[in-house]
Amino acid sequence: WLLQNTQKPEVHCLPDILFSLPDEWLPSVKTPEKLGISMMHRTEAREDCAYYRAMAQIADEWIRKTGKSVLLMAFDTGKEDDLFACRAVQALMQFPDQTEIVAHTDGTEILTAFAHCEKIIGARFHCVVLALRMGIPVYPLIFREKVRNLLKDIQYPYPVCDLDAIDHASLLAFIGSDQMPYPLEQDIHKRAGEHIQLLKQSLKENIILPQLNQLTVLRKDTAFPIGRYLLRMEENLFVLSIIKQELKRLIYPIYYMVRIYKCLFICYNIFYYCFIIRGGVPVRKREPRIA
Helix, strand or coil: CCCHHHCCCCCCCCCCCHCCCHHHHHCCCCCCCEEECCCCCCCCCCCHHHHHHHHHHHHHHHHHCCCCCCEHHHHHHCCCCCCHHHHHHHHHHHCHHHEEECCCCCCHHHHHHHHHHEEEECCHHHHHHHHHHCCCEEEEEEECHHHHHHHHHHHCCCCCCCCCCCHHHHHHHHHHCCCCCCCCCHHHHHHCHHHHHHHHHHHHHHHHHHHHCCCCCCCCCCCCHHHHHHHHHHHHHHHHHHHHHHHHHHHHHHHHHHHHHHHHHHHHHHHHHHHHHCCCCCCCCCCCCCC
């Protein structure tokens, strides 16, 4: 459809960009001792729906068998409000005091929480991706086809189940097993990193280069010959486009303020000449003092 309905089709199929997360962005210290459960808010479901009850039972079973705690993670804290699901599961648990809710804000909370997870049960797509990227055993709960397609693409060999048909026995086997992390191919990390390169190339060819041809400094009619110099700074083209906009936003108002000031100064001189010097407004002469 895209190839047939776009004038300049340029379609690339790449792994999710989260697979390219650099190692230095990941937590350097890991203490895997908890069960992480990424929840998804079912807007049409009640607080005690089968999905929430199943997650509460699995969490209680983990605590009962291992004596370790559980992290309920809310990836979407906006419109879909996964925090609601986390609180609903915690309210249904027998050991709510051994459960912590972690909400996504700037991203560091989720990364830190993952560093403490020994295993993860994930309903969110990016929960599964991040677990695979960090090498944590994960049990995906499939709600959308993109999760199923991801697992098919990487040939995920371990059991999974649909979110609407929880396989309780399979989940219990997962939390009690010694399942190893699924090793991703290095090619996935490499190809996922091509997102940024393709974006930079597209910005360069379709947005930045055309604008650089019209780049001016201070005044629209006073072009400054720096285009060729800027073209050689390929790594900073995106930054330069932002600088251009900031120059326009900051310098043009100053330029027009100077013009307005000049006009006001001229008007003042005309007024002074016509009404004061030429007698429009009489000027009181100072009488000489008589000694």
